Amino acid sequence: MTNTLSIILGILLLACIGVDVVLNDGIGLVFLARKFATLIDWLAFWR
Structure with missing residues (x-):
C-alpha cells in the first residue's frame, strides 16, 4: 500500500x-462496535 x-x-x-x-x-x-465486541467474544470462545 502506498502512502497516497x-x-x-x-x-x-x-x-x-x-x-x-x-x-x-x-x-x-x-x-x-457492539457487533465487533460480539465477534471478539465469539473468537475468544473458539480459541
Missing part, C-alpha cells in the same frame, strides 16, 4: 465517520 493510497483511505474513513455522526448521531458506529 493510505492517506486517501484514511480521509475516506474519517469522512464516513463524520457523515454518520452528523446524520445518524453515531448510531452506526455504536452498532458496529
Whole structure:
C-alpha cells in the first residue's frame, strides 16, 4: 500500500465517520462496535 493510497483511505474513513455522526448521531458506529465486541467474544470462545 502506498502512502497516497493510505492517506486517501484514511480521509475516506474519517469522512464516513463524520457523515454518520452528523446524520445518524453515531448510531452506526455504536452498532458496529457492539457487533465487533460480539465477534471478539465469539473468537475468544473458539480459541
